[in-house]
Amino acid sequence: MLHITCGDFAAEELRRAGMADEVLPWRDVLHEGPVPSDVTGRELREIRADFIASCGWGDYEEVLGSLDERDRLVERSAADGAVLWFEADLFDQLQMLEVVSLLRGLGVAPGSILAFRGAGFSGLDSEGLLKALEPLDAATMRAADEAWRAFTSPDPSGLERFVAEGVEGLPYVAEAVGRLLEEYPGVGDGLSRLERVMLEAASSGPVSGAALFKAVSRQEERPFFGDWSCWLMASRLMSGPAPLLAGDEGNFPDRMVRLTKAGERTLSGGSDWMRTGGRGRWIGGVRLDQAQDWRYDRNAATLARLDGRGARQ
Incomplete structure (x- = not known):
């Protein structure tokens, strides 16, 4: 199974702990820049690569190539399921929602995706990490996909539902989405x-x-x-x-x-x-x-x- 995680440091930690040989870091800062819903996978990758390059965080062609290869690897491996290693913060939770939405769109069967349910990896050995893995059922996958669509919608009001209700089976989505809303300009001063x-x-x-x-x-x-x-x-x-x-x-x-x-x-x-x-x-x-x-x-x-x-x- 393909192991997907929040970044290169976490990927290296998993390899060092003997948890996985093939680890895919999800390299995108989704709380920054455009993530519109009305584009295809390739168009979205181009938009993200353009934004990342405009920030000086990488060369456009190299970033786009990395995002293309990332999604190709997911598509090739989807039939075997996946293990998702994302912590509780906003950066990780948005990545996890995107990954679950992508896997669900590829037809990955409920139960074949294992997700880390802990707040963080720090202090956990391989046994502790394994104990924190649980399969995602169909309802959780559907709700995660809906939360991702609310994030990418031009009307963000749908996000408030996930602050109130969260996503059953993914315990940190409500907190992360609540923190995301605080990054909208404030009433009165326009400051996040x-x-x-x-x-x-x-x-x-x-x-x-x-x-x-x-x-x-x-x-x-x-x-x-x-x-x-x-x-x-x-x-x-x-x-x-x-x-x-x-x-x-x-x-x-x-x-x-x-x-x-x-x-x-x-x-x-x-x-x-x-x-x-x-x-x-x-x-x-x-x-x-x-x-x-x-x-x-x-x-x-x-x-x-x-x-x-x-x-x-």
């Missing part, structure tokens, strides 16, 4: 949770990119982003006609970043980042712009949609 924490980290004075990454990571119960994702967000906050952060030249780990006057206003609720420069970001199938102004209401923990005047629809 991560953006707000990033501005707060720079509010006491200039901070290095490395220190910024550590500061935002400490605020997460289950960190789901790497330093590259953190610095991508910082770069967005440093762009537009009224940037919220400013910084020195150089590589991000050593680059000093500070809060601007516009950042101070936004952090205090006196300005709306989605109105002044934060548009154009994607979350799954939603491109956040004036026509698709989806917001997260932190008090109600729900999504809301605003019209062109900023009123709820």
Whole structure:
């Protein structure tokens, strides 16, 4: 059976523990960039490769080739089932939903997919890892596929169902989707949770990119982003006609970043980042712009949609 996991480090850990010979790392940061529902597998891989290359995380042709080979391997191995090794954080849970949706579309029989049900691999030996594997039944596979479709939909309101109900048999989906919703722009200031924490980290004075990454990571119960994702967000906050952060030249780990006057206003609720420069970001199938102004209401923990005047629809 093909073993699929969240990244190269986990893949190497599984090999070292003697758990699997053939391990496929799922190399995609799905909480960043477009993941639209209205495209075929090849078109989606092209979109993802283009986004990853635009971030400077790889060469387009090499990334696309890797994604093509990844999906070909899944298709070749699907008949034998699969073992899914994904932890509880948002990064892993989105990958797992995509994999289950893909396997279900390939007609993989319920019961032939084993999924890791623990929160994380740390501290578990091979016996502990094996005990945490359980087969996915038809209802779980169907619900995971529905959750993936809700993530890739241009209307994200369907995601709220999975925060409330979760996916039976996959214990961390509800928590992960709830965390995803917090990355939508907030009502009032237009800031996602991560953006707000990033501005707060720079509010006491200039901070290095490395220190910024550590500061935002400490605020997460289950960190789901790497330093590259953190610095991508910082770069967005440093762009537009009224940037919220400013910084020195150089590589991000050593680059000093500070809060601007516009950042101070936004952090205090006196300005709306989605109105002044934060548009154009994607979350799954939603491109956040004036026509698709989806917001997260932190008090109600729900999504809301605003019209062109900023009123709820």
